[in-house]
Amino acid sequence: MTPILDAIHSPADVKRLSLGELNELAEEIRGELITVLARTGGHLGPNLGVVELTIAMHYVFDTPTDHFLFDVSHQAYVHKLLTGRRERFATIRTAGGLNGFMLRTESEHDSYGAGHAGTALSAALGMAVARDKLGGKEHVVALAGDAAFTCGITYEALNNISSQTRRLIIILNDNKWSIDKNVGAIASYFNKIVTSPQYHRLYERAAKLVEKVGGESAARVARKAEEAAKSMLWPSVIFEEFGLKYYGPADGHDIASLIRTFQFLKTLERPVLLHVITQKGRGFEPAEERQKKFHGLGPYDPETGETKALTQRTYSEVFGDSLAKLASGNSRVVGITAAMPNGTGLDRFRLMHPDKYYDVGIAEEHAVLFAAGMATKGFRPFCAIYSTFLQRGFDQIVHDVCLQKLPVVFCMDRGSLSGDDGPTHHGLFDISYLRGIPNIVHMNPKDEDELADMLYTAMLHDGPSAVRYPRGIGMGAAVKAQPEAIAIGKAELLEHTGNDRVAIFSLGSMLPLAREIAGALAAEGVAAAVINARFAKPLDGAMIEKYGRSAEVLLTLEDHALAGGFGSAVLEELNRLGLHTPVVRVGWPDQFIEHGKPGELREKYGLSVRAAMERLRQYISLRVQERTAASYL
Numbered sequence: 001m002t003p004i005l006d007a008i009h010s011p012a013d014v015k016r017l018s019l020g021e022l023n024e025l026a027e028e029i030r031g032e033l034i035t036v037l038a039r040t041g042g043h044l045g046p047n048l049g050v051v052e053l054t055i056a057m058h059y060v061f062d063t064p065t066d067h068f069l070f071d072v073s074h075q076a077y078v079h080k081l082l083t084g085r086r087e088r089f090a091t092i093r094t095a096g097g098l099n100g101f102m103l104r105t106e107s108e109h110d111s112y113g114a115g116h117a118g119t120a121l122s123a124a125l126g127m128a129v130a131r132d133k134l135g136g137k138e139h140v141v142a143l144a145g146d147a148a149f150t151c152g153i154t155y156e157a158l159n160n161i162s163s164q165t166r167r168l169i170i171i172l173n174d175n176k177w178s179i180d181k182n183v184g185a186i187a188s189y190f191n192k193i194v195t196s197p198q199y200h201r202l203y204e205r206a207a208k209l210v211e212k213v214g215g216e217s218a219a220r221v222a223r224k225a226e227e228a229a230k231s232m233l234w235p236s237v238i239f240e241e242f243g244l245k246y247y248g249p250a251d252g253h254d255i256a257s258l259i260r261t262f263q264f265l266k267t268l269e270r271p272v273l274l275h276v277i278t279q280k281g282r283g284f285e286p287a288e289e290r291q292k293k294f295h296g297l298g299p300y301d302p303e304t305g306e307t308k309a310l311t312q313r314t315y316s317e318v319f320g321d322s323l324a325k326l327a328s329g330n331s332r333v334v335g336i337t338a339a340m341p342n343g344t345g346l347d348r349f350r351l352m353h354p355d356k357y358y359d360v361g362i363a364e365e366h367a368v369l370f371a372a373g374m375a376t377k378g379f380r381p382f383c384a385i386y387s388t389f390l391q392r393g394f395d396q397i398v399h400d401v402c403l404q405k406l407p408v409v410f411c412m413d414r415g416s417l418s419g420d421d422g423p424t425h426h427g428l429f430d431i432s433y434l435r436g437i438p439n440i441v442h443m444n445p446k447d448e449d450e451l452a453d454m455l456y457t458a459m460l461h462d463g464p465s466a467v468r469y470p471r472g473i474g475m476g477a478a479v480k481a482q483p484e485a486i487a488i489g490k491a492e493l494l495e496h497t498g499n500d501r502v503a504i505f506s507l508g509s510m511l512p513l514a515r516e517i518a519g520a521l522a523a524e525g526v527a528a529a530v531i532n533a534r535f536a537k538p539l540d541g542a543m544i545e546k547y548g549r550s551a552e553v554l555l556t557l558e559d560h561a562l563a564g565g566f567g568s569a570v571l572e573e574l575n576r577l578g579l580h581t582p583v584v585r586v587g588w589p590d591q592f593i594e595h596g597k598p599g600e601l602r603e604k605y606g607l608s609v610r611a612a613m614e615r616l617r618q619y620i621s622l623r624v625q626e627r628t629a630a631s632y633l
């Protein structure tokens with residue numbers, strides 16, 4: 001039963017509620033989150049942590065006139081529930097349903113889309129400056145988690161804010177957690193503030209004063225008291241050095257006090273940062289106890305929080321185990337993650353090699369540079385970064401790693417459609433953004449065993465390399481006890497007859513589709529070679545030439561954008577060879593792909609046997625007709 005939530009159709013309905021009703025609303029929202037996400041999966045923990053915060057924000061501010069930006073925006077579900085999307089909430093992260101992140105096209109209340117971390121402060125500043133230029137009065141409020149303060153761009157924004165605008169509200173939502181425990185100096189610094197009894201007393205005193213007297217004069221007194229004490233306690237409060245007024249730490253679950261604080265912050269004519277303490281997973285015991293697991297997960301039991309155990313190892317797990325094995329035999333191997341130890345499987349490596357494991361925070365650019373530095377001293381750094389997040393490190397890959405030919409290995413998990421998360425998380429561009437860079441080797445394993453071989457190959461290779469593999473479980477292939485090196489740039493011919501009219505060049509995980517297509521062609525009497533291409537760079541030029549000369553048509557398959565992808569690389573090679581063999585390229589079209597089940601999306605966008613056969617038929621039947629016509633003459 002959710003009588004209060006049922007009556008919320010827009011933020012205006014939130015403003016009509018009494019404090020008691022607001023607190024009940026918070027509980028109803030918690031229930032809704034727990035039951036809906038049990039079916040769809042999603043970011044349960046982060047959203048349970050911001051229920052009161054989001055309610056108070058909507059109580060005080062007026063979206064869409066005012067603008068809310070959520071960093072990453074994985075914690076925007078409560079905002080969705082309060083902004084007219086309650087009826088569709090059960091569709092979240094399902095095909096055709098609500099997206100799991102803020103989306104400008106989804107609602108006028110989503111003023112800024114996101115999915116990657118660290119963007120909120122810069123974008124909020126841009127909005128605030130645009131508002132100032134246009135003479136607007138609206139408020140811009142950015143909410144960012146403590147882990148967003150491990151991102152370099154957050155500091156680039158902080159460096160700019162006070163010189164650019166006088167009105168911007170930043171909420172630091174501090175729950176001590178990134179996905180794993182938050183790391184680094186800033187995490188310790190926040191912890192110091194939060195655990196300081198003096199600070200707490202100070203904030204409470206200031207809050208009481210604001211409550212009692214209200215308005216600007218109280219604020220002035222409070223500010224004075226705070227400033228005096230702050231400078232006694234700390235040499236400086238970091239945000240104040242950046243020119244932002246710091247308030248906090250505040251209880252992020254106390255709606256009444258949050259409302260009062262926001263009402264006060266609204267009146268200020270200077271950029272402010274409110275430090276709010278919340279508990280990730282609040283109100284659902286399993287999530288309170290296992291913060292990491294409940295950050296984001298698939299369907300679970302709404303009573304116990306139990307999830308179905310996978311029967312097979314994921315690619316991430318195979319990666320973590322294989323790297324751990326390599327590190328056992330090579331003291332120079334190190335593993336680097338940008339705040340994703342569990343997502344990448346590097347947590348398994350951490351267990352065995354804690355001294356060779358580095359979590360640098362959500363700092364992909366830094367991770368790449370850090371790896372480059374280690375490589376100059378003879379180490380073999382393996383940077384485990386999802387394909388989508390490695391986009392952040394592009395310049396460092398070009399300018400630092402590839403230009404200097406440093407042996408850094410990029411292990412790109414989610415090099416595929418990401419599925420439920422949608423366009424911010426699909427890893428469909430890494431071939432395009434990497435293959436134009438000189439010196440890099442780009443590998444794509446067909447199964448788990450080949451992933452282990454490619455990691456081994458990368459370790460032995462004296463230069464930069466990247467290995468790309470998909471999300472989730474693999475093919476179920478057994479991994480050999482000892483990996484074997486693969487010759488760089490050599491494809492693997494898996495099926496051939498000597499009289500193949502079609503040559504299927506399959507990249508990575510597309511192999512089952514390649515075999516199915518070969519089977520469908522065989523059923524029509526057309527022989528096809530199946531090639532496991534393995535490398536998007538360097539290509540196996542000899543294999544392409546052989547079939548470019550002998551087959552009637554080449555078919556390329558990739559779980560990647562067609563623009564600049566593997567098929568494009570094959571076309572370039574044919575062009576270099578002066579061959580005009582037709583090429584049918586199967587991959588993702590030149591548009592951002594929405595969220596949904598990978599199988600359904602593949603069907604929709606033509607990454608299927610049916611679509612490939614239809615397109616091949618044009619060339620094969622054409623040749624047959626040509627021959628028939630010729631034989632009449």
Ligand SMILES: Cc1ncc(C[n+]2csc(CCOP(=O)(O)OP(=O)(O)O)c2C)c(N)n1
Binds near residue numbers: 072177339392
């Ligand atoms: C550039 C980038 N790298 C990694 C991620 C993966 N990621 C999603 S949420 C998250 C942790 C966010 O922690 P925090 O901002 O403190 O918010 P919380 O979930 O604790 O509320 C990470 C690392 C990402 N979204 N973007």
